[in-house]
Amino acid sequence: MAKISQIRRCYSCGAVLQSEDPTKEGYVKKETLENASQNFLFCDHCFELERYRNKSNEPEVSEDYLKFVMDAKRKNALLVYVVNLFSFEASFSLQINAIIQGMDILVVGNKFDLLPPTCTEEDTKEYVAHRFRASGIKLTKDDVVLATATTDENAKHILSRIYELRNGRDVYVVGASMSGKTTLVQSFLRVYSNMSKGTISTHLYPKTKLSVMEIPLSRTTSLYDAPGLSINNSILYNLDKATLKQIYLTKAVEAKKVSLEEGQVLCFGGIGYIQLLKGKKTEFKCYFHDHVELKKITGQHVDEKFIQSVLRKRLVPSLPRIHSGHDLDVFEITITESNYRDIGVQGLGWINFKAANQTFRICIPKGVAIYSSRPKVLTK
Ligand SMILES: Nc1nc2c(ncn2[C@@H]2O[C@H](COP(=O)(O)OP(=O)(O)OP(=O)(O)O)[C@@H](O)[C@H]2O)c(=O)[nH]1
Numbered sequence: 001m002a003k004i005s006q007i008r009r010c011y012s013c014g015a016v017l018q019s020e021d022p023t024k025e026g027y028v029k030k031e032t033l034e035n036a037s038q039n040f041l042f043c044d045h046c047f048e049l050e051r052y053r054n055k056s057n058e059p060e061v062s063e064d065y066l067k068f069v070m071d072a073k074r075k076n077a078l079l080v081y082v083v084n085l086f087s088f089e090a091s092f093s094l095q096i097n098a099i100i101q102g103m104d105i106l107v108v109g110n111k112f113d114l115l116p117p118t119c120t121e122e123d124t125k126e127y128v129a130h131r132f133r134a135s136g137i138k139l140t141k142d143d144v145v146l147a148t149a150t151t152d153e154n155a156k157h158i159l160s161r162i163y164e165l166r167n168g169r170d171v172y173v174v175g176a177s178m179s180g181k182t183t184l185v186q187s188f189l190r191v192y193s194n195m196s197k198g199t200i201s202t203h204l205y206p207k208t209k210l211s212v213m214e215i216p217l218s219r220t221t222s223l224y225d226a227p228g229l230s231i232n233n234s235i236l237y238n239l240d241k242a243t244l245k246q247i248y249l250t251k252a253v254e255a256k257k258v259s260l261e262e263g264q265v266l267c268f269g270g271i272g273y274i275q276l277l278k279g280k281k282t283e284f285k286c287y288f289h290d291h292v293e294l295k296k297i298t299g300q301h302v303d304e305k306f307i308q309s310v311l312r313k314r315l316v317p318s319l320p321r322i323h324s325g326h327d328l329d330v331f332e333i334t335i336t337e338s339n340y341r342d343i344g345v346q347g348l349g350w351i352n353f354k355a356a357n358q359t360f361r362i363c364i365p366k367g368v369a370i371y372s373s374r375p376k377v378l379t380k
């Protein structure tokens, strides 16, 4: 009688897995191979590279942008750091944060209109300050102001805070691309057109290719608005124009409830998914654009089922550039505490749940960042 056994391959490099020779490709420890019940299995080499590349991707920083921020530091300028409240958690660059340590910073939490109306201003400011502290910048909620820059509602208040804090110094507006810096600066110009008698100009920032808008504040000082930090680790950067338009949030996000049992997968359209690898049935509140289809996949081989659904364009939106599991980054997160937590995908949205020692696996397009944080929207 013939005994047939399936030969398994490394999910990442595709090498046939073996436990005999650690010097040859596809080596994986015997016990890992024997005990692996999951669909994904990595050889030890890829396991180190992929799974423990647990540090989520940071945005790319250009030399020009570094120069812009270093100049702000050298001039002891006031930094106005604008974040997009819907998704900014993975937008920090350690390199930039190292430079801006110790500078005077006013954080503008912009796009407040995109958060659910239940979010209070005080809680949101505290959340933003906490995210800055988590990324190494010591701020309190008093260093944060909120804005909806598309209306002029808070422009006067923010501008007077800037004048108070700048104390005769230059002002540099920084933050990720699309966070609303230029919209904010334009709202300043509308509410207070006499910022200076000088002429507003757009020119290349010295020794860079950055096109900056310079607004004179006095005879010798200015406010500078440059194109922001790259969002190459955001899902928004990875979408074609039509899909981007489809899922780009323009009104307050609403929570949708979905629950997962162990092993089940929740797809964020054809963009990625989260799987409850280990843990009790968990209820999620999902904060995504209405057009991101939230669909469950159950049973075996969920990864293969996901890829097939994407290829057949059964999930909305479906990303054209996912052809196989190799186009996805895989992360695992175990949450040990027993509080409410968020897990988010940069630019796309987040889920909120009661943590109870669950382990999650998250698959998203290569290069996109994920994050885990305390809840942005508190459960009241
Ligand atoms: N819903 C909402 N949209 C906003 C808000 N502020 C800006 N936007 C939109 O966000 C997009 C980006 O705004 P910009 O002001 O160009 O962003 P930026 O930070 O200057 O971007 P870069 O110059 O690329 O770094 C635009 O479509 C704005 O209309 C806001 O408060 N709420």
Ligand SMILES: [Mg+2]
Pocket (backbone or CB within 6 Å): 181, 182, 183, 226, 227, 228
């Ligand atoms: Mg701009």
